[in-house]
Amino acid sequence: MATTARQSKRSPAELQALLREARAQRGTSLGRDAWRRLRRNRGAFYALVFLGLFLAVSWLAPLLPLASPMALDLAVEPQPPAWPLTVNPRRSLAGERPPFGAAPTLSVGALADDGWAHRTYVDVELETPLGQLEPTENPMVRALVTQTAERKATVYLRAGDRPGTFVQRHALPQWDSDRARIDWQPSGERGAVEGTLVRGVDGLYLKLALQRAPGGPTVLAAKARTAVEGVEVELVVEGETGRETRRYPMPWRAAAGARVVGLQLDGVRLPAEAERDAAGQWPAMPDELGEARLALEIAGRSIQLSADLESVKLVDTAGERVALETRARVVPELRAVVHDDLGSRIDRRLTDIGRVVGLEHTDGIWELSALDAGLLHLRTRIFGLWQTGPLLGTDAKGRDLLARIVWGSRISIQVSLVATLCSLAIGVTWGAFAGLMGGRIDNLMMRIVDVLYSVPFIFVVIFLITLLNEYRVELADRGIGYMTVFYVVIGAIYWLTMARVVRGQVLSLKNQEFVEAARMIGASTPRILLAHLVPNVLSVVIVYLTLTVPAVMLFEAFLSFLGLGVEPPRVSWGLLAVDATDSISAVVIYWWAVVFPSLAMGSVLLALNVLGDGLRDALDPNLRGKD
Amino acid sequence: MIRFLARRLLWFAITLLGVVTISFFLMRAVRGGPFDGERRLHPAIEANLAARYHLDWPLWRQYLQYLGPFDWSDQGIGALLHVEADTDALQRLPADRVEGRTFRVGSSVVTWTGELGPTPLGGVLTGDLGPSFKYRDFTVNDIIGQSLPISVALGSVALLFALTLGLVAGIGSALWRGTNIDLSLRLAATAGIALPNFVIAGFLIILFAFLMPLLPVAGWGSPRHMVLPGFALGAPFAAYIARLARTGLLEVLSKDHIRTARAKGLSEWLILVRHALKGGLLPVVSYLGPATAGILTGSLVIERLFGIPGTGSHFVNSALNRDYTLSMGVTILYTVLVYSLNTLVDLVYTLLDPRIELEES
Amino acid sequence: MAAVLEVEDLVVRFETHQGTVRAVNGLSMSLQPGETLGVVGESGSGKSVASLALLGLVPNPPGVVEAKRLKVAGQDLLGLDRRGLQQLRGKEIAMIFQDPMTSLNPLLTVERQLTEVLERHEGLTRREARKRAAAALSDVGIPAPETRLDSYPHQLSGGMRQRVMIAMALLCNPKVLVADEPTTALDVTIQAQVLELLKDLQRRHGTALLLITHDLGVVAGMADRLHVMYAGRVVEAGPAADVLTSPLHPYTQGLLRSVPRIRGPLGARLDAIDGSPPDLAALPAGCSFAARCGLRTDACTKSPPPLVPVLAGRRSACLEAEALLLRSGVKA
């Protein structure tokens, strides 16, 4: 009622004038005024310039002659930053292309292209020849490896784990056939072998569990042993035709050389080798392995491990950083046919010369967009095979830190932008709708926001992401990548504040004179929205956005840190932070791995925050026209 | 006041019920149970486990059992209601069993037997969060009971750091505004807000573990163990509090009533303490709610980094392990914590600001 | 009797980014005990700034206060340190602020805000102070003062708040009371009450009152003498009744003409002064009022005219004062 009374007082001319004023206020003057004030705010201005430069570098990453952010080199210790600028020629890999017919791991357009190839590393342990102090390369072994692998190898040497030995590492372009493959064939058996591997300083410990279908033949004796290619469980069973020996091989290189501390057969705990006595009883577990506890010194920290490896107790402490690996293979009425991996094939041919002690693959494929692939191509046209040396050092896996920081920034920026836009879309729609509708609907919608506010959202996100992880194959089939889901989930939690802010702004604007004036002269609702509300809400939204971007970036890092975010081989700043904290061990510290990623992340977040504050001041209507 | 608390409690109950219900059904809706994934168990064993954790029950019954307070197992209300799966056999039940006291709920057939055995209470409503799926010898209450005191201690230390550092910096920066002290404090605050806590923690570890080994960088037990993680966890909040305190104080100091106080001849100190601080720190008080929530969140990372056996690590792990009960238990716990702290903060706020009436909000 | 307030050549500047704002330019005045001096002038003429300067409350930066002499109750304000100033404020000189809505601390009870003055200046205990505060409240006509002491400002009406402000100012019987538009925020009946109250209290305590207002009616009823301010300068001074009946400055004339008259012809147009006050950051070389003045001569724009005696007890800063005097027909 009050408004109509007020409206009727105004003449059309006055209304027109009001409108003109409103339009003038919102249009050029607002933007120009804000820009003027932003420029005068030196901190914010520099932040803007810095961010601009940073964005440019980040988006042009494929064009820069950086080392590969994902090429592992496990042979060497992390390298400290090497100044002054060292530039290494990138080796041509043209000669290392797999022969026709062999499936290369690299796919076209992947970051792994050309100099970014995935590697397979074969470590061969050799005796240092008598009378020789420094190990020298054994050309015969290299020839043997090259011959077996049918590829050229690059060789690194390092000291061996046992005295008098050294390890000759062969780096090869990776082929699919380098990995062991198991073809399962029907066997008439049913069961599962499962192993738990614990790495202690004095070696590896393995516990095996064998679960078979009930009603199977009686087991008379069981034996578990480890070898280079993995673990094997041998059972002597009472078959239809009499005693027969069955083997359950488990290709599991990591378990090579582990000490088997126990074998669990259908729930019965046994020593590594056991045989039923005449009465059909299994032997008792030796005491020492039964209840005694193994104290292991791991990286200077003492942990206690129960002999059955069921529980790990921290005595003096430091997190559950004990390497516990579990692996299971189900044998559902199948028999495993093992195709050896490259390591075993080489090992067989080495005979007495030495033995293969390690086989490692650099994993994963980093798909590049067409644009990035183009840029990468352009880069080779410009820089040829040249790339920078470890300007900021290398990380614990020998990857170039500078390259990782730059490439990592791309994902961090992408996540924060996309997620922020998501939050923008949801928040603005929600808030504007509530504000415009008003009354009961507004009340209800804002109540919902309140309730959501009081839920600890981080937990919901972790929860959602783990749930969505279950369905990633299905999602991928529909062309929805994991990253997309990730963006949407983050965006979906940041819309609450945005909704509140927008609603508040809409409410206050709705009752303002120029909107009333516009309504009086007969402007339609959409027109009012577009011409009057949107520009006015915009400044608030922009300010909030600039503050959301760093928050989301932080959140991505947080999730990646917890292992819920970006996945290797891709790299984001969160993952760099994980690498950094992992590189802080009790013994040595690779400070560059902590300092440089932190600096990069810190400076960008700082700049974003400063810019956000500056924008807030610049767009604050209360400060408009002042300094 | 009472009405305010009652209303708060009502909303809280609704929120909590919503959280419990949604997460319960979401978790079960997802393919894959808690016992598959890494290890595949024998069907017989799996069936055994499923029976132990009631996974063989229809969903609604599992939910009611989880929620409590009644025990829906066959020893409890289950004695009252005879529940059978809706199998073909049941379809062909004799007529007398299908009529009268038998009805269909979801995919099961429920018969009212009318004989109530002793009904032990349990479930979330009685504070019993059930057995853990992963740590099979422990209940969720055990696990939380072991780890919560640690997390609470860590959180309190962090909050203490945040408040003391933040207030000192904020007030100092407001009193010396425009000077270099102000400038450097503000820069530090912006940096504190911008840097994630694990970055701060990384620097702290380098500093204290290697450059000057004064404090332990991992583990838990003595007060000395709390300093670094507490600081790393509290630093971003200290920065935010400093900023809030500064702007709040400056705003109050520019108010007319401060001029009145000056005109009365009060000393600057008294003006600050009596007239400015109370109003200037109101924003800090209302920030304490979000801050505690943030500290809880941050503790997930900090606990992992410093090897502290708190509740935070359980949260992430349980979500990854699909340890339904533990995961939900921690979610419920944190919801309760955040909600009650928020209510407390609102109460304190209204005590400080006489203009706010509790009933309004 | 010695003057309780002596001001000579008071200058207040604000050094801002846009330049120097000269809010007060050479203000002089003196006040005898029990006397009421009215200060009128349109909005922005520097009244509030000048009164703040009397308590040493001009914010610095950006404000700079200079004066040949600035004495309150015999003490030189300019020579006092912070402690000295604090002891003076509230005790010897007190102020009632323009806006009672924002001038009280919303987070403290009325009691706390009243008693702290007494605790500070008279060293009373909290209980004694409470008694005095209650008495002061009943002095200013607040019913049930004991219960009012426990309320917060937002629980009081505007008129009550202004009374609390007055009670607060008078708690220590100051020698000088500066009232900066004490009635502007109030409705007419309350206005009259508050003014009566001020008069009454002044009579009882012998307080000198500096009454700042732009309401000429208020001045006519209250002030003994009157200063008219324009752009930070006093342009006319003299006994209130005389100035209001026969103004000797065109600005005063303009002010008087723009006051609506109940007795005047119905529907008569009010004569607002044409133009607007000068920009204080760029004052003209001559008389600040010249641009709006009907009597302007070339001499007016050369240098600012000094405030000189025209008649016994009457001073004007207009070069044409004599002419005005002749026209008005007042005898020398």
Ligand SMILES: Nc1ncnc2c1ncn2[C@@H]1O[C@H](COP(=O)(O)OP(=O)(O)OP(=O)(O)O)[C@@H](O)[C@H]1O
């Ligand atoms: N802190 C300040 N910085 C800059 N200029 C100021 C400041 N305080 C006051 N001024 C200026 O001093 C001038 C005089 O202000 P003052 O408040 O004394 O006016 P006034 O005569 O009391 O007006 P009103 O009748 O509206 O109260 C104004 O032009 C004002 O802009």
Ligand SMILES: [Mg+2]
């Ligand atoms: Mg004023």
